[in-house]
Amino acid sequence: MDFAFDARTEELRAKLEAFMTAHVYPAEQVVEEQRAALASPWDTPPVVEELKAEARRQGLWNLFLPDEEHGAGLTNLQYAPLAEITGRSPQLAPTALNCAAPDTGNMEVLAQFGDAEQKKRWLEPLLAGEIRSAFAMTEPEVASSDATNIETRIERDEGGTSRSSGAESGGSYVINGRKWYISGAMNPLCEIFIVMGKTDPESPDLRRQQSMVLVPRDTPGLTVKRAMQVYGYEDHYHGGHAEVLFEDVRVPVGNLIGEEGGGFGIAQARLGPGRIHHCMRLIGMAERAIELMCRRAVARTAFGKPLAQQGVVQEWIADARVAVEQLRLLVLKTAWLMDTVGNKGAHTEIQAIKIATPRTVVGILDRAVQLHGAGGVSQDFPLAELWAGARTLQLADGPDEVHQRSLARREIKRYM
Structure with a gap:
């Protein structure tokens, strides 16, 4: 090894x-x-x-x-x-x-x-960093932790014409729905939305009801209504998180990604790498927290001796180091499995890191905040904002409980 x-x-x-x-x-x-x-x-x-x-x-x-x-x-x-x-x-x-x-x-x-035209029109400028994008999946009126609940409708209109990027096409999709916490949507450079909704809500296969379509930002009927806060932060760096309305939004049928009914599968393919990327970055956040803890501990004195000599502070720092080393090994193992046996073969490990990493890093950041006292919750240190971001990742890309449920069922199944 x-x-x-x-x-x-x-x-x-x-x-x-x-x-x-x-x-x-x-x-x-x-x-x-x-x-x-x-x-x-x-x-x-x-x-x-x-x-x-x-x-x-x-x-x-x-x-x-x-x-x-x-x-x-x-x-x-x-x-x-x-x-x-x-x-x-x-x-x-x-x-x-x-x-x-x-x-x-x-x-x-x-x-x-994406097809060749979609890659040319949207992927190339994204790869060049010339534009930004948004992914519209989460909805306020349903439990979006279960993606089959999504209510946004994407209906085929064979006779309609639509205008998108200056092109007209016979046959359209008409989109109606309300989304929220749509990351990146507040950024003026965000020019394209990938929207998930139901094209066949009556399908007996709940995972074949959804599709994904591309919706340019300037399409009539698309309204970025407001910015959503995360623990009071607006997250300007990533273009915010918006509530977005789709009211009779009409796009060409050529804006469909993949096939009708393939939206759920595309979402799962998208979220697997996204989950491990979040966990990779979370380890870096924890390392930043440990560094700040150590610097604070050697620079501050309380009750006659440096904080670095206080037993409880030493325990916090030692526990944080042990936890980060454990998480890093699990994330690296998961990355290796994704490379060697694919995302499906690494499913258990992807769920394990998604459960363990945000939860553990939130705890480390919480101790770092505590060690900094009032400074820890202030804008003078990055800890409060890092904590808010890490805590949010216990919800993003599937809340902890969804992954726990799936992981437990897989474990139990081996004994049935």
């Missing part, structure tokens, strides 16, 4: 760590100063575009895509330590490398399921 990273991974790790030190960490304060001067809080600060240009110049671009035609051609195992490094500054680094959700998942969908 070899735990060493290969030569290419080590080379990219060194380049990325140098990029983070020289460019990303210094930009964390700059981006806040620039945002205050923007006409809209959703506009992109100039320093972000500078980071993107520098990352692309250094070859640190689209690292998440294993497809050599469109991405860096890295395996999941090669990408894992790189995503971990970006997790140390999750608001900036993934965007700088064009490796930020939801664009990553949307690019994967288009690369795997």
Whole structure:
């Protein structure tokens, strides 16, 4: 069993760590100063575009895509330590490398399921970092943890004509529904939505009722109604999380991704890599928290001695280190399985990391906040925002309980 990273991974790790030190960490304060001067809080600060240009110049671009035609051609195992490094500054680094959700998942969908025209029109500018995108699945009126509950309708109109990107086509899909927490939708650069809804709500197969269609942002009837907050944060870095209305939104039939009834399967193919990417970055967030804890512990004195000499603080730091090492090994094993036996073969491990990683990292961040006292909940440290992001990942891409239920049933089935 070899735990060493290969030569290419080590080379990219060194380049990325140098990029983070020289460019990303210094930009964390700059981006806040620039945002205050923007006409809209959703506009992109100039320093972000500078980071993107520098990352692309250094070859640190689209690292998440294993497809050599469109991405860096890295395996999941090669990408894992790189995503971990970006997790140390999750608001900036993934965007700088064009490796930020939801664009990553949307690019994967288009690369795997899109036709030639869809790839030309939407995938290429996404790969170039020229536009952003959104994935519209979650709804406020149903328990979206069960994707078969989705109520948005996508109805075929054979006689209608539609206009999208200047093209007319006989036959359309008409979309009606309400979505929320649609990541990236507040960003003015978000030009395309991948929308999941039901094309055949009467199908006896609940997993063949849904389809996915591409909806350009400027399509009549699409309204980005409001920004949704996450523990009071608006998450400007990722383009926010919006409530979106679809009212008689009409797009050409050619905007269908894959086949009718294939939406559920596409969603599962999309969410598998997304789940492990989140876990990779979460480990980086935990490492940032441990670093901040240690720096705070040696710099502050309470009750006559440094915090670093307080037994409870030592326990927090030791427990955090043990937990991170455990999580990292499980994530790397999962990445290796995805590369060798596929996502289906790694299903148990994907669910295990999705359960364990956010929960554990939330605990580490909570201790880091506690160690920083009032500073921990302030804007002067990244801990509060990191905590909010990690806590949200216990809901995103399927809440813990859904994964626990599925994992337990698989385990029990072996004994039936």
